Amino acid sequence: MPWTDWKPLYPKTPFTESSLRETLDGGQAFRWKRIESENIWEGIWGRDIAQLTLAPKGALAFRFPEGHEGASLSSLNNYLLLDTDWAQRIDQLPWRSDPALKAALEAQPGLRLLNQPFPETLLCFLCSATKQIPQIKIMCENLAREIGSPLFPKGPHALPTWDQLSHVSEAFLRSLGLGFRAKNIKKTADLITQSPGILETIEALPYAEAKAKLLEFPGVGSKIADCALLFGAQKYEAFPVDTWILKSLRKRYGLDGWSNAQMERFGRVHLGPDAGYAQQFLFAYERANA
DNA sequence: AGGCAGGTGGCCA
DNA sequence: TGGCCACCTGCC
DSSP: OOBOOOEEEOOSSOOOHHHHHHHHHSSSOSOEEEETTTTEEEEEETTEEEEEEEOGGGOEEEEOBTTOOTTHHHHHHHHHTTTOOHHHHHHHSSGGGOHHHHHHHHHSTTOOOOOOOHHHHHHHHHSOTTOOHHHHHHHHHHHHHHHSOBSSTTOOBOOOOHHHHHTSOHHHHHHTTOTTHHHHHHHHHHHHHHSTTHHHHHHHSOHHHHHHHHTTSTTOOHHHHHHHHHHHSOOTTOOOOOHHHHHHHHHHHOOTTOOHHHHHHHHHHHHGGGHHHHHHHHHHHHHHTO
């Protein structure tokens, strides 16, 4: 596949090699891969595809497949949230009074959140239950290849839409390696297609109401709902509590014996309106030190 | 070979 | 609310 020439992008907050990797391939998104032996990342979101690489001074360079540049640049800018002042957001977090958070922030300078399409974020995280990142990526890849539409003739595939998912059987989803997640995805697809516009509605709702609606979908519990809202709907109050955050809060904050619900509440109360952003640092930090 | 993994939901006290 | 368990599948 021929690509255009590299062009520069200047994010308000600079990247590093490590923050680029952690942002694209650290568990927020599941469709980025590193091109062999080169420091190039290739990723697909919605109906767009791009390659990225680090440029001098924390800038990025990007390119698109030749002939498919279309509206991609504004989409890329929006996806990567290049105009967001992440340093300013970090400064608002309570790191001054929280040594554990301070250490996590300093370990991953340049880490940021992505702004992924909401419907596919929900799908990816429905796949994520009790799976590790490499396995989740394989499931997403299978879904895209077998059910999703090609981005352009002979091109790679987008993740399937919920409408496309509603047209396949649970057995077929199981054949893609989804296991018990197949039933949840199938049922969720049926519910979504029965209520046209429901995901757009949910995405536009305030955090608490959006979460309550998401919890009505089978297979979507508190953690998956928070991931979909944080990574796919820019609800930064969302504080997904997974096994890593559980470990982090137990070990570094001394919250032994707390329930997941209590942990969630602690995160949102202690870390504030950008709790989800802080969560991403704690998550990366805990995983790096595993 | 058997246990465990970015969880959820059902059941029981 | 809290504890316990089944649930697919693949990897260590």
